[in-house]
Amino acid sequence: YQRLGLPVVVHPDRVRAASQLRARYPEVDVLLSDDGLQHHKLARTIELVVIDGARGLGNRFCLPAGPLREPISALSKMDFVLVNGALANPHPFMPQMHWPVAFELGYLCDLHDEARYPIAEFIEQFLSASEGRATALAAIGHPERFFDALRALGLTLETYPLADHQPVPTEVLAHLGQLTQPLLMTEKDAVKWRERKPAWHTQSGQVFAVCGHIPLSSALVDSVLTLLDERSKTAS
Numbered sequence: 001y002q003r004l005g006l007p008v009v010v011h012p013d014r015v016r017a018a019s020q021l022r023a024r025y026p027e028v029d030v031l032l033s034d035d036g037l038q039h040h041k042l043a044r045t046i047e048l049v050v051i052d053g054a055r056g057l058g059n060r061f062c063l064p065a066g067p068l069r070e071p072i073s074a075l076s077k078m079d080f081v082l083v084n085g086a087l088a089n090p091h092p093f094m095p096q097m098h099w100p101v102a103f104e105l106g107y108l109c110d111l112h113d114e115a116r117y118p119i120a121e122f123i124e125q126f127l128s129a130s131e132g133r134a135t136a137l138a139a140i141g142h143p144e145r146f147f148d149a150l151r152a153l154g155l156t157l158e159t160y161p162l163a164d165h166q167p168v169p170t171e172v173l174a175h176l177g178q179l180t181q182p183l184l185m186t187e188k189d190a191v192k193w194r195e196r197k198p199a200w201h202t203q204s205g206q207v208f209a210v211c212g213h214i215p216l217s218s219a220l221v222d223s224v225l226t227l228l229d230e231r232s233k234t235a236s
Helices: 014-024 072-077 119-127 143-151 170-176 187-195 218-235
Strands: 048-052 080-084 099-101 104-110 116-118 133-138 156-161 183-186 207-213
Touching: 080 218, 104 119, 116 119, 133 143, 133 170, 143 156, 143 207, 183 187, 187 207
Parallel strands: 048 080, 080 099, 133 156, 133 183, 183 207
Antiparallel strands: 104 116, 104 207
């Protein structure tokens, strides 16, 4: 919402969320549900699944014994399978037709004044004094992917990997406030940071969100839109 200004509803019950969104924004005709596959009561027109290329299907077990939220057999029912990053270990259960995608860094946003800096400008202005050293924090599913992307820019990092959605521990937060080098985090983590800024975050140049996007091939976009149009006509 902060990036695109599109209507967003958050609720553990996806059916209620969809109903609320449609009631509040009747002009909306396409709903995207994050983590919606396992919410079987929610009707869907198209199903897409995203697989981490580095970790693949893991041990092929569902939570809590493994990383999967649905059995592997569900892959055969998906309309589109997207692989985030290079697929390290191709698996016979993986559909032959899958689409590679990759996150690309774009700019950094100062979480004090919301100023935006292209990567090269940020490094020159904020990291030249520290010789490219920065602190990075991530509470996402695979923090190392985020850290590796920053290291690829030539940064030397002190890292704080946290579990997905994990709040920043009090002792870590206190330590971060004593550092002189910039703190970098994902856009996902920045949402919570904006809501609960620590007392020491009082000026620009201290904390930044690393922003980017995932370019989608025109072939993938065309395929999704074509299928959506076909099924919408059938449903109506």
